[in-house]
Amino acid sequence: MRLFRCDNCGNAIYFENRSCLNCGMRLGFVSDEICLHPVRPDSTQSDLWRRIDQQQFIYRFCGNAVWDVCNWLVRAEGGEKYCVACRYNGLVPNPKTSDGLRRWRAISDAQRHLFYSFLRLDLPRQSRLEDPQGGLRFDLKEDEILPDGSCNPVMIGHDEGHIVIRAAEADDPTREQQRAMMNEPYRTLLGHFRHETGHFIWNRMVRDAGKIDGFRAIFGDESVDYGQALERHYREGPPRGWGSNYISFYATSHPWEDFAECFAHVLHIIDSLETAHMFGIALAPVSPDLATSHANFDPYSVLDFERIAEVWVPLSVALNSIHHSMGERDLYPFILTPAIKQKMGYVHGLLTRQV
Structure with a gap:
């Protein structure tokens, strides 16, 4: 993972930062450049932003920024609501509950780390809209609570680009319990994303590539x-x-x-x-x-x-x-x-x- 420099003050800034700890400028990730930049509001419209190092492009924050789930930017003229990481999401945890929002933020952090690597390596990432049969879609699913109060846990898995992530594994105790039960030395949300998208990459770069x-x-x-x-x-x-x-x-x-x-x-x-x-x-x-x-x-x-x-x-x-x-x-x-x-x-x- 790269380190970045604030274009405003030169301070070191990190991939997860929402603002520069030195000068306080709001930060947005520009996926086209795979770089984190400070931004300031555009004078023409309240939801538009410009990078302070250039005035060529106007941006909006990803639609999930309203929940402080994502700080990636999208070009205002493109018409996309969600960034190149979030636009693959189908089901997400309920952000109107404290547990749902906390889990979604943790999962989104892992998901954006995944897409950083996808961008760096320029890996295939067709969406379900581009390929309804085999494009990427992430369902971040909550466990089902049965009428008797017992829990029916979500199964993590992949099926022709459709990837299911169990939202409850954003909770450390749940994930650690699962790790111990499976006798695994390592288990993380990012590991789930990387493993499951490995199946998608196999489809695209091995099977479909002959x-x-x-x-x-x-x-x-x-x-x-x-x-x-x-x-x-x-x-x-x-x-x-x-x-x-x-x-x-x-x-x-x-x-x-x-x-x-x-x-x-x-x-x-x-x-x-x-x-x-x-x-x-x-x-x-x-x-x-x-x-x-x-x-x-x-x-x-x-x-x-x-x-x-x-x-x-x-x-x-x-x-x-x-x-x-x-x-x-x-x-x-x-x-x-x-x-x-x-x-x-x-x-x-x-x-x-x-x-």
Whole structure:
């Protein structure tokens, strides 16, 4: 994730900021430039805004800004009500309740982080309006409370571009309970978004692009029955020694899930390395096996995934050690074996148009 500079005062501003903490200017994210800018009201109309660094374009804030859910901008002349992240939403939590609004804000934060990566990599993002059968749509659904007071939890999932996110997982206790029940080392809203959109990317950049053979050579035959594969996975568990070939327990269930997990981790790693790069983080460890080049490059522009992995592995070890010093779990509790790096390299090559 990039760091930004306020065009008004030069102070550092961050992706999540709504206003500059130094000069107080309101901030809006311009998706065309993938950049955060201070804005001031336009003199002609109360809901119009102009960037202070140029007067060429007039903007409106995303329609969800009224709930303080989003601070992205849309061009006033374009007629769009919602920004390039929010316009894919169908169902959303009820913002007129405190729980609904709190959950929606947390989910929206993760969703905008996802679309930052989509914009940086220029990934396919057709909407349901553009493609009614396979375009993206997010339903951020609340659990159903049954007449007897019990809860029918929403199932997170993907179906031909239609992605369902369980709103209750914006609550830390609910998400942690689910993580423990599933015996997962990691579970976040952003992880859900990245994983589920990985299925959409597979549809667009593998299946629809006619690249099945190359995919199968790395991940295996995805034509095996998905339902039966999941049933077997939950009944029998993963194969012995699965950690050598799969990034996660769930990735062992089916080649589709293996791809989606690798896609999510490629975005995790690239975005984290960009943050490290922006902060100038470098390692000079005593142990030579942890030596690494500085994270002094933009990982979104690197075409060689091996170079990315060479920096990420020792950095993640350092971050995990810092977490241990605070009594916390590993920040990145995963091991990149040669087989896993090969899979991630394929996904990275696909996203960078090398495959």
